[in-house]
Amino acid sequence: MKPFSALLAVALSIQTAATVQTRRLVLENVRIIDGSGAAPIEHGRIIIDGDRIVRAGPAATTAAPAGAETVDLAGRTVIPGLIDSHFHIEKDPKLALRQLAHGVTAFRDPGQWDEAFEELRRMMAADGIPGPRIFTTGPHIDGEGPAYPADSVVARDAEEARRHAEESVKRGASALKIYYRLPFASAKAVIDVCDAHRIPCTAHLELLDARELIAAGLHGIEHITSFGVSLVPRREAEAYRQAVLKNNDARRDGRYRVFAGADLDGPQAHALYGVFRERRPFLDATLAVFERRPGMPDTQPDLAAIQVAGFAKMKQLAHRAAKEGARVVVGGHTEVPFAARGEAPWREIELLVESGFTPLEAISAATSTAAAFLYRSTELGRIRPGFSADLVVLRGQPDRDVSGIRTVERVMVAGRWIDVARYREY
Numbered sequence: 001m002k003p004f005s006a007l008l009a010v011a012l013s014i015q016t017a018a019t020v021q022t023r024r025l026v027l028e029n030v031r032i033i034d035g036s037g038a039a040p041i042e043h044g045r046i047i048i049d050g051d052r053i054v055r056a057g058p059a060a061t062t063a064a065p066a067g068a069e070t071v072d073l074a075g076r077t078v079i080p081g082l083i084d085s086h087f088h089i090e091k092d093p094k095l096a097l098r099q100l101a102h103g104v105t106a107f108r109d110p111g112q113w114d115e116a117f118e119e120l121r122r123m124m125a126a127d128g129i130p131g132p133r134i135f136t137t138g139p140h141i142d143g144e145g146p147a148y149p150a151d152s153v154v155a156r157d158a159e160e161a162r163r164h165a166e167e168s169v170k171r172g173a174s175a176l177k178i179y180y181r182l183p184f185a186s187a188k189a190v191i192d193v194c195d196a197h198r199i200p201c202t203a204h205l206e207l208l209d210a211r212e213l214i215a216a217g218l219h220g221i222e223h224i225t226s227f228g229v230s231l232v233p234r235r236e237a238e239a240y241r242q243a244v245l246k247n248n249d250a251r252r253d254g255r256y257r258v259f260a261g262a263d264l265d266g267p268q269a270h271a272l273y274g275v276f277r278e279r280r281p282f283l284d285a286t287l288a289v290f291e292r293r294p295g296m297p298d299t300q301p302d303l304a305a306i307q308v309a310g311f312a313k314m315k316q317l318a319h320r321a322a323k324e325g326a327r328v329v330v331g332g333h334t335e336v337p338f339a340a341r342g343e344a345p346w347r348e349i350e351l352l353v354e355s356g357f358t359p360l361e362a363i364s365a366a367t368s369t370a371a372a373f374l375y376r377s378t379e380l381g382r383i384r385p386g387f388s389a390d391l392v393v394l395r396g397q398p399d400r401d402v403s404g405i406r407t408v409e410r411v412m413v414a415g416r417w418i419d420v421a422r423y424r425e426y
């Protein structure tokens with residue numbers, strides 16, 4: 001006779017099979033933007049079984065299973081769930097749920113202790129919702145005099161950096177993040193740990209030279225401002241480095257001055273593009289956090305003009321980087337000057353379009369490319385058979401007018417609809 005546990009397992013598997021069968025869902029009459037960058041499918045059909053997409057394509061060639069639940073979404077556009085590659089949870093887990101209601105079904109927090117996610121996980125469990133999908137990195141790995149002491153571990157040499165990196169991986173980090181005070185050899189040690197565990201290593205560089213770090217194997221870069229010292233002549237770069245080494249806050253205005261004066265067709269910039277073409281790093285530009293517009297309050301004479309000029313150059317570089325081979329993703333960066341609460345990822349998508357990306361390219365940045373940066377490109381970020389059923393239903397057509405990204409009507413994670421109205425209040 002089989003032990004009770006084995007019988008129970010059989011009973012459960014039968015029950016699971018039955019549950020899965022009753023959860024077949026057909027989304028009918030949809031426009032599909034599949035996240036790959038391909039043109040929309042105008043008269044599409046999506047078939048979901050449990051937590052997966054099983055078929056998606058033109059209705060004429062995509063058979064609907066008999067007896068499945070059908071939702072008529074005539075006039076709506078469906079895109080893959082958005083992935084926010086740069087979201088700081090801080091002490092505000094509700095914000096992650098508000099972003100979920102805005103279509104953000106997954107996020108990566110690029111530098112935080114694991115304890116900070118406990119409350120969000122508790123809220124998700126209490127509500128019985130399968131998302132947002134949370135990708136953690138552990139705290140920043142920074143050098144002495146860290147930029148954000150409370151969110152960092154400090155490594156004083158390469159061996160300490162390696163140990164911190166191994167510890168974060170052991171605790172479940174799905175990526176690691178280098179912070180700019182880490183010296184080169186220590187940064188390289190962190191990259192090597194990531195390679196050994198097959199997870200991406202990303203970085204806020206600012207003081208480290210992107211050309212050297214990318215050539216040394218760095219997979220991703222957070223913030224367009226990470227390229228400042230790679231764009232200007234060595235003497236100017238060194239003056240900026242020393243100013244920030246002396247005082248971390250010197251970067252806040254200093255980076256706009258560096259960018260305002262940078263030549264995006266100079267020899268330094270071309271050396272950077274050469275590394276982009278060779279290594280194809282991910283770039284999480286986080287333009288929205290740096291956005292400056294004419295008419296913003298000016299604390300110092302002429303600073304506002306320099307900020308506006310510097311920001312314009314940052315947008316140009318984001319687009320140029322993509323043309324040169326960098327794989328641009330979308331990081332909302334939580335709270336930004338020109339977006340309401342929870343709307344930073346939408347703003348980032350709009351700013352990519354303002355920078356020269358097509359709306360479809362910007363949507364790919366927030367879906368399939370972001371999934372690739374999570375090293376989850378075979379399960380997330382596309383509307384394709386076998387992928388997770390993480391979907392956003394829009395009233396608007398963001399491929400025609402990117403602001404359509406803001407017209408979220410329904411959100412699905414792992415095959416289940418989220419109570420959008422509820423979490424919009426968070």
Ligand SMILES: [Zn+2]
Pocket residue numbers: 086088110333
């Ligand atoms: Zn950040």
